[in-house]
Amino acid sequence: MDDVVEELGHEPNGYFWEGVARVLVDTEAAALEGRFSYDPEGGMFCAYGRDRGALEELGARMAVVATDADRMRRLVVAAEADGFEFDD
Template identity: 50%
Template sequence: MTDRETFQPLVFFEYDHKPGHYCLMLTEDAMFAVADVFEERGYECNGYAWAGVARSAVRARAPELEDRFGCDPEAGMFVAYGEDAEALRALGTLLREAFEDRAVLRGFVEAGDPDWFD
């Protein structure tokens, strides 16, 4: 099961090799469409920065999601994962909104701890 539409540009899927485990992924090629928002604050737009956005979004809008998924960012990719598909879908909704609305993204970046974006 792969959903490339609902949270676009993020992709939500269940791992083939591990049924019941899910992933929400944003790849490097999509990230750069909003890189200027990160650069305004002196951050690189990469998977680590998007992990910061995820933490900030959860803290600001959905604290009930805290500790319901893990993140495994890399320079070229953001990944949130876990067994709680509902939590990952809720995160996907938050991140898609941030991706589509620069004011929302800017708010999450500005509200986050600078250490979250390294």
């Protein structure tokens, strides 16, 4: 999937994946807002908190994006069209 992220003009690092998580929460899963925190670094993405269900839901949503190139393209293009800036 790194090649797809790079094709879209981004670096596939932890900060990029935080952006993906934030877009998913903002656009598809507003009920997850505030139920966990983000802690990305250059080489990894981490979400943490005590709400296991929220973390599992985020993980499931991110897994779909991480394994489906077309889904990744649609998410990034739509987010950028809405003014979202990935911090990668």
